Amino acid sequence: xxxxxxxxxxxxxxxxxxxxxxxxxxxxxxxxxxxxxxxxxxxxxxxxxxxxxxxxxxxxxxxxxxxxxxxxxxxxxxxxxxxxxxxxxxxxxxxxxxxxxxxxxxxxxxxxxxxxxxxxxxxxxx
Numbered sequence: 001x002x003x004x005x006x007x008x009x010x011x012x013x014x015x016x017x018x019x020x021x022x023x024x025x026x027x028x029x030x031x032x033x034x035x036x037x038x039x040x041x042x043x044x045x046x047x048x049x050x051x052x053x054x055x056x057x058x059x060x061x062x063x064x065x066x067x068x069x070x071x072x073x074x075x076x077x078x079x080x081x082x083x084x085x086x087x088x089x090x091x092x093x094x095x096x097x098x099x100x101x102x103x104x105x106x107x108x109x110x111x112x113x114x115x116x117x118x119x120x121x122x123x124x125x126x
Contacts, residue, residue: 019083023122026076029058032096034115040108047106054098066103072096075120094120 036053039045050069051057057069073096080089096117101109 019081022080022082024076024078024080026074028074028076029072030055031117032071032073032098032113032115034113037098037111037113040111042108042110045108047100047102047108050100050108057100066101066109067106069100069102071098071100073117075117077120077122079122079125081125088125090123090125092120092123094118 032054039053040050047067047069054071058072059070061068061070074093076091076093078089078091080087094116096113096115098111098113100111103109
């Protein structure tokens, strides 16, 4: 391919496929320890004791019959390819979340938990 048009075609192809590839990871809030839930006793554990175990909640919801403390931890992983004319990306976010419910006397009535943050994964951006 010594002709000018052949060199131009090769240069055009190389320009179109040149680009960058990247990985990224982001975590919000502190990881939640599921083993600490074993220390809680419904009807006995206080909001102060939950705070001592898990720290400050991400959110407190006031309800007519008490409060709810929401603890959240998220892990996001992303991959991306940037080409000259096209950008492709994949972003996966998974969450750990615990919600504690307290009565008007700040005694734990019940809680719900999900632990999925570790399942966050990198994926193909195309």
